[in-house]
Amino acid sequence: xxxxxxxxxxxxxxxxxxxxxxxxxxxxxxxxxxxxxxxxxxxxxxxxxxxxxxxxxxxxxxxxxxxxxxxxxxxxxxxxxxxxxxxxxxxxxxxxxxxxxxxxxxxxxxxxxxxxxxxxxxxxxxxxxxxxxxx
Numbered sequence: 194x195x196x197x198x199x200x201x202x203x204x205x206x207x208x209x210x211x212x213x214x215x216x217x218x219x220x221x222x223x224x225x226x227x228x229x230x231x232x233x234x235x236x237x238x239x240x241x242x243x244x245x246x247x248x249x250x251x252x253x254x255x256x257x258x259x260x261x262x263x264x265x266x267x268x269x270x271x272x273x274x275x276x277x278x279x280x281x282x283x284x285x286x287x288x289x290x291x292x293x294x295x296x297x298x299x300x301x302x303x304x305x306x307x308x309x310x311x312x313x314x315x316x317x318x319x320x321x322x323x324x325x326x327x328x
Contacts, residue, residue, distance in 0.1 A: 197209050197259070267305075267306060268306060270302065271299045271302040273285055274296075274302070280295065
């Protein structure tokens with residue numbers, strides 16, 4: 194009985210009270226309130242930025258996949274314009290001006306794709322992340 198009174202006074206679990214682990218944990222936190230707050234704050238300060246970084250990574254992966262799909266779409270369109278449609282128009286008489294314009298437009302798409310690809314590679318190779326125009 195004296196030990197239970199001493200435990201009650203000092204903030205330790207009392208044997209007469211059957212509270213289990215939760216009770217003992219609450220008593221421990223009650224005795225070490227400042228340390229518990231410091232540990233909780235530290236965990237939040239570590240996990241918060243980690244969660245933010247993970248969310249940003251997921252967004253970046255999605256953006257990269259969307260960019261790759263767009264690149265593939267434009268490349269497929271340029272291929273269609275340069276080869277498939279041009280071959281179909283070859284048999285139609287009197288459209289050499291239209292075919293030349295079509296080839297010029299498709300070539301401008303391919304040039305833009307090549308520039309985008311070149312700029313992407315040059316950005317990855319530089320520590321500062323600045324884009325460098327390659328000539």
